[in-house]
Amino acid sequence: MLFRLIKNYMRFTRKLFSEILILICICIGLPLANADAQTANEFMIEGVIADEEGKPLPGTSIFITQLKLSTTADDTGHFTLKIKPGKYTVQFSFIGYRRITKTIEVQKDIRSFNVTLASDDNHLQNVEITGRKERSYKASGSFSGSKTETRLQDIPQAISYVTKEVIEDQQAYRALDLIKNVSGANAFSYYENDIVIRGFRASNSLINGLRTISNGWSSSLLSYVEKMEVIKGPASALFANTDPGGTVNMxxxxxxxxxxxxxxxxxxxxxxxxxxxxxxxxxxxxxxxxxxxxxxxxxxxxxxxxxxxxxxxxxxxxxxxxxxxxxxxxxxxxxxxxxxxxxxxxxxxxxxxxxxxxxxxxxxxxxxxxxxxxxxxxxxxxxxxxxxxxxxxxxxxxxxxxxxxxxxxxxxxxxxxxxxxxxxxxxxxxxxxxxxxxxxxxxxxxxxxxxxxxxxxxxxxxxxxxxxxxxxxxxxxxxxxxYNARGYRNAANTGKINTYDPLRKERYLIVNGRPVPNVPHFDLTKPDYAYADINEYFNVxxxxxxxxxxxxxxxxxxxxxxxxxxxxxxxxxxxxxxxxxxxxxxxxxxxxxxxxxxxxxxxxxxxxxxxxxxxxxxxxxxxxxxxxxxxxxxxxxxxxxxxxxxxxxxxxxxxxxxxxxxxxxxxxxxxxxxxxxxxxxxxxxxxxxxxxxxxxxxxxxxxxxxxxxxxxxxxxxxxxxxxxxxxxxxxxxxxxPRSQGNIWAKYVFTNRSLNGVGVALGANYVTERNTQNVNLQLPGYTLMNAALSYSVKKFKMAVNFNNIFDKTHWIGGYDYVRLFPGMPRNFMTSVGYMF
The missing domain is CATH 2.40.170.20 (TonB-dependent receptor, beta-barrel domain)
Known part of the structure; x- marks a missing residue:
């Protein structure tokens, strides 16, 4: 049944990708086709959506039933829609607030009205079933602290998090890219869930509060992730055996x-x-x-x-x-x-x-x-x-x-x-x-x-x-x-011995004063990456x-x-x-x-x-x-x-x-x-x-x-x-590290000449760290990051610059044979369309 479900979804996915390609072609042509498309009988409605205290509600959804037309409020709670004259039913909805419906009649050139949404105290869930509509760096609640949705302020334990809006603005694509946004957390290596939280190496992880035990190396893309939470300190009282420094919950x-x-x-x-x-x-x-x-x-x-x-x-x-x-x-x-x-x-x-x-x-x-x-x-x-x-x-x-x-x-x-x-x-x-x-x-x-x-x-x-x-x-x-091959070849060259013992060198094949390895040594001064046939080794x-x-x-x-x-x-x-x-x-x-x-x-x-x-x-x-x-x-x-x-x-x-x-x-x-x-x-x-x-x-x-x-x-x-x-x-x-920190700030212009332009700046620093080898210490570092974005109607374009000054650094390491350097200067560009 599972494979049939996957097969059906693959068929559905192929169809969606076909529709996406058609949509992209249409979108590319839209600006040219519609540049002069507004007609004399097309009018604009606008307004501001706020809560009962007058605070704007960015991301509120506005939907016109008769036209199947929708939009969302911007960062100031403001929205605009261009429609023909007539009588319409408009719905306004936002997570944690009661949905309201208004009937409007468009007759004038500009029709302006404001909307107030009342909070809904019954929106909390015991099990996370439906998604969150919030569009902010700030989250209001969590399931991780008590297994039921609870305000973060009411949880007697620190819980750090990274929302999907931060993931999008930083163009992060793996969990390791997000760790810098969490206080007291940094990488131990490149591997999945191999991080340090409050000084303790952590490996256990949760998905929606459910334990997953895997020896996986690679973390998957973040396209399906709403938020990454880090429960600080032991979480064993709720989630069985967990690490003392903290636990990651995706x-x-x-x-x-x-x-x-x-x-x-x-x-x-x-x-x-x-x-x-x-x-x-x-x-x-x-x-x-x-x-x-x-x-x-x-x-x-x-x-x-x-x-x-x-x-x-x-x-x-x-x-x-x-x-x-x-x-x-x-x-x-x-x-x-x-x-x-x-x-x-x-x-x-x-x-x-x-x-x-x-x-x-x-x-x-x-x-x-x-x-x-x-x-x-x-x-x-x-x-x-x-x-x-x-x-x-x-x-x-x-x-x-x-x-x-x-x-x-x-x-x-x-x-x-x-x-x-x-x-x-x-x-x-x-x-x-x-x-x-x-x-x-x-x-x-x-x-x-x-x-x-x-x-x-x-x-x-x-x-x-x-x-x-x-x-x-x-x-x-x-x-x-x-096939597993290691160690040194025996004196008859008919097998291998896992370790070399100089006190019993007669047991080994010796050439030019060195024991002959089962797998050829790797020369750090003259690296050789050529194809190797593992059948040439003694495999056990x-x-x-x-x-x-x-x-x-x-x-x-x-x-x-x-x-x-x-x-x-x-x-x-x-x-x-x-x-x-x-x-x-x-x-x-x-x-x-x-x-x-x-x-x-x-x-x-x-x-x-x-x-x-x-x-x-x-x-x-x-x-x-x-x-x-x-x-x-x-x-x-x-x-x-x-x-x-x-x-x-x-x-x-x-x-x-x-x-x-x-x-x-x-x-x-x-x-x-x-x-x-x-x-x-x-x-x-x-x-x-x-x-x-x-x-x-x-x-x-x-x-x-x-x-x-x-x-x-x-x-x-x-x-x-x-x-x-x-x-x-x-x-x-x-x-x-003894000390570490991070900052990321984004400013979006709303004035006429720069409307929709966003500028973001960030920096993160980590002090020196020990490795597992007493003779080797990783130096501290400070990295600078920046981003530019532009949003117009349903399009968004962005470019991110990371490690702007090309600082050589190491995010973690075991010892002199296994160190994990950070990425040099790099950039990422993107263009998105919402509909």
Whole structure:
């Protein structure tokens, strides 16, 4: 059934693309055809749309029923329409406000009238079913803090976010492009979800609040993303085992109950070509069925040698609203990336003497690999969400997501070591190499069921939530690794030995004073990227790499949001049962069972509607995976689970008539038992404790109707506080800058001569960071960015300039063989049409 659904959507997509091409041709001709098209009997209506306090509502939809004609209000709430004389029915709608209908009669040259929309207090959802119509850098609510839509000011925890408007204005196309907009967050590497939040490396992620467990390398295009949220600190009390620094939650675009369509074409540096399309609206006249279809395609090169990808995203979704008590949403996202796996830049060996100077021994474009390497990844996930109101006080909610990931990989990569001579002395210009040829897949199921009960007890109002979660992730038996080659050839040249031991050199094939590698060394001074035949190596499947495993979680939780006057208290408790299975369905199957009780306490005091003070305490818990616990010969151990706790306090306020949100948070997070590389092959070791203390500020919104602003700043001290290696105590954790910040401001002119012209300026800076190698530190950097745009009627054109001063920098890194340089000076242009 799933494949039939995909086939039908591919047929539908081909038809849409055909219509898009026709539309583009029509649009190109429209300005010429209509330059003198206005006739004497065509009149203009105009007006301003505002809320009950007189604040403009940009993005409000205006629809004339008889003409099937629509437009939207600009950044000042102003709208214009040219129509013939007559009597018309006009609808005005905006998210969070009651839709109104006016009857107008156009008889004069200019008919001007203003519209006031009243707020709708019943628009909040328990499960996110229908989409958001807001068009601002500022978001008003979130599901991430309490599993029901709650005002951000009422959530006793910091939640940073990046809206689709920022994504569009910055022409960002992957999640990694958005991290700079989040306080206290930066990259660890190029890979999906591999980031640092508040000094702690994070890898867990959510999609619409549902856990996804994937070993994927590449993040898909953002064409289907409405908003990226980062829940700061532990979120285990709501979302099972999560990282102590924070968790990324990607919110997908949902159907809207109004017609909106757009297409955007982009091109820019490194031969980048991109197309994105977004179609949404009601399927029937009653608005019972809604749809949305997001399409994305990109083919791009890279400043990195051998790199470049071809990406496609197809993301349809449907909403069914049979009555005012029931809402159902179904969505499907298919994302494919074809390219190569970029393991990062390798440099000559860093020592205590060379330090960071070794960073410049190879260019930032430098990569290791072969021309015939490839990485093809596919992500396919489907979600169904249901909300049913039993009564005005009770609602039942359910969501289920099936996530499937597939990898097809061939790579030549380093063994994270330099080559050695006969005596075992490293040669810092030659990298020891290995190859990997594998196909693997992962299936993740995520089910969440919960009920919400609103009740009052005397002066207290309660929102009680009782829920159950089930999460399961399986790496099945049919994963395989057909070819893996590494190490050095044996003396008879009939096989290989994984590591070289100079005390037993008689076991190895020695030529010219060096052991002969199974896979030829990579010369950093004379790189060779030519096609390589992996059949020439001694290939042996890695037995431990594809052990079939399963991980599943059963969690029950209760939460009470209590409100008493200006005070709110959030109490939560979750009981979690973790089961890891290694050698799944084999005779030697092994289970590891763990459990945890996770509390959460938060307090919010709101002395005035625009200002809230809050404090919170919460814990995190992460069991070490069975593959690590069950393989002490490979990874070491046994290992204790990761356990963390956080205390946080801060304030959230809305100023300038609630157009601008300012959030300030101070925190202290402690985590025990983190695993780090030991420096001895795959063996891991456990650090006793690390601690992060810091303060963050996030600013979102508009300073005026013309000026939008996004800014953040953070100061964070993340250090090792307990270790069995005395010299590590007090050392800053890898890729955890002491300070970082970002600003992005956009001004749109409205005067006659420059009407529709937008100018944006931005800057982001990061201080120096440690890597996992004690001798290597990444320097700090400051980057400048800018953009120009022009909007006229339904067209928008834009050009973005990034890293204007061409600053050489590194966004993250492991050590001297795996560093991740940032992009040099680049640009991106786009032209879009909305209809």
């Amino acid at each position: 919110i997908t675009k949902k159907p809207l109950n109004e017609n909106r369509k757009s297409i955007m074409l982009s091109t820019g540096s490194y031969n980048t070509t991109r197309i994105a399309a977004d179609f949404t609206g009601p399927i029937d006249t009653s608005g019972t069925f809604l749809y949305r279809l997001n399409l994305g395609y990109q083919k791009a090169g890279s400043f990195r040698l051998l790199q470049g990808t071809e990406d496609i995203v197809i993301a349809p979704s449907f909403t069914f609203i049979p009555d005012d008590k029931t809402k159902v949403n179904f969505e499907l996202v298919y994302a494919r990336t074809n390219g190569r796996l970029d393991r990062g830049q390798a440099i000559f060996g860093a020592t205590a003497d060379s330090g960071s100077e070794a960073l410049y021994t190879t260019p930032i474009s430098f990569a290791i690999g072969k021309d015939n390497d490839f990485l093809n990844e596919t992500n396919l996930f489907s979600t169904i969400s249901i909300q049913h109101k039993v009564s005005d006080k009770i609602s039942l909610n359910a969501s289920y997501m099936k996530f499937m990931w597939n990898e097809d990989l061939l790579e030549h990569r380093t063994s994270n070591n330099y080559a050695v001579d006969e005596a075992g002395i490293p040669i810092p210009t030659l990298m020891e190499m290995r190859t990997i040829r594998r196909k693997q897949r992962n299936y993740t199921d995520n089910l969440t069921l919960y009920g919400v009960y609103d009740v009052e007890t005397g002066p207290l109002s309660h929102r009680i939530l009782l829920g159950y979660d089930y999460i399961q992730s399986v790496f099945p038996k049919d994963n395989n690794s057909a 499947p890695e037995a431990n790499e594809f052990t079939p495993t399963m991980y599943y979680v059963n969690g029950v939780y209760v939460q009470d949001q209590i409100k008493w006057g200006k005070m709110q208290v959030l109490l939560g408790l979750r009981k979690e049962y973790y089961v890891d299975v290694i050698n799944l369905k084999e005779s030697n199957e092994q289970k590891v069972e763990q459990s945890a009780l996770l509390p959460r306490v938060g307090v919010v005091y709101t002395p005035m509607p625009e200002l809230s003070f809050y404090g919170t305490y919460t814990q995190s818990y992460q069991p070490q995976g069975s593959s690590r616990i069950g393989n002490p010969d490979v990874y070491g151990g046994p290992f204790d689970p990761l356990e963390g706790k956080m205390i946080e306090g801060g304030l959230k306020m809305e100023i300038l008539e609630k157009r601008l949100a300012v959030n300030i948070a101070a925190y202290r997070i402690v985590q025990d038992n983190i695993l780090v590389p030991s420096g001895d092959g795959d063996i891991l070791r456990q650090i006793g404790q690390q601690r992060a203390t810091g303060i963050e500020t996030d600013i979102y919104g508009t300073l005026s109707s013309n000026l939008s602003l996004l800014a953040n700043f953070s100061y964070n001290k993340a250090i090792i506080t307990d270790s069995n290696i005395a010299g590590e105590i007090g050392r800053t954790m890898p890729n955890a």
